[in-house]
Amino acid sequence: MKDAERSVRVTVTGNGPYLVAGRVRLSELTIATDAAGVSEQWIARDRPGEKATVALCRCGHSNSKPFCDGSHAKVGFDGTEVANRTPYLERAQAFDGPELALLDVEALCAFARFCDANGRVWNEVAETGDPEVRETFIHQVQNCPSGRLVAWDRALQAALEPHVEPSIGFIEDPAEGCSGPIWLRGGIAVVSADGEQYEVRQRVTLCRCGGSRNKPFCDGTHAAIKFHAK
Structure with a gap:
């Protein structure tokens, strides 16, 4: 996480774009669903090139989405x-299971819906003594892009997070017929317009539709x- 903080940083500008400093992989991430429309997996498609500085x-x-073209000034974006x-x-809020807990900050929800499969993770956590349920539960929680949900090892007193290199993804959600937020992965630091750094987390979603009531983070308004980015 410390290396990510030093090398990649996103700064929120006042009524303007996100400024990304540091070379980082950019990709389009599509939510793939099963026949019933339940979120099942992420499909990634890399965007070409890495730039030292980019405005989103x-x-x-x-x-010019996902890049800024100055439209924020023309529309009077707040x-x-x-x-x-x-x-x-x-x-x-903690939901306890035999060895794991599910931590939940609902205000961070980005409406990706991976939590709904298999009877919903809030119910699954009580059954995580079963190795198969445990594996499925962790997979679903780690697919939550905003980090609203965290699988917590009670013995270690630590979050269970996969090791991923810092990257920035632009979410597409065909099942909902819309484009989703910007997904920061790998502990990328976010700095507010007033110069204060938000808590660095492994999974963060930033609003890119302009309508979130939890700016700079996504609240599912897209x-x-x-909202369509294409």
Whole structure:
């Protein structure tokens, strides 16, 4: 995480774009669903090239999405940040299982719906003494892009997170007929417009439709307004 903080950083600009500093892989991440429409897996497609600095649209109006083209100034975008800065563990509600707990900060939900499969993770956690359920449970939780949900090892007092290199993904959600948020993976630091760094987490989703009421983070509004980035 410390290496990621030093090498890749996203700065929120006042009523403007996200400025990404550091070379980082960019990709399009599509939510693939099963026949019943339940989120099942991520399909990744890399975007060409890595740039040392890039400006990403957060107003939702750029004609060059996911990159900024200055439209925020033309539309009078209000990007005021209102997100709670209390650390995740101080906000999380815990649901206990035999060895694992499910931690949940509902306000961070980005509506990717991986939590709904197999009877929903809030019910599954009680059955994680079964190795098969445990594996499925961890997989579903780790697929939550916003980090709303965390699988917590009670003995180790630590989150179960996969090791991934820092990357930035742009979510597409065909089942909902919309484009989703910007997904930061691998502990990328986010700095507010006032210069304060938010808590670094392994999974974070940033609003790119412009409508979130939890800016700079996604709150699922993109699905309600059927935001399209293409």
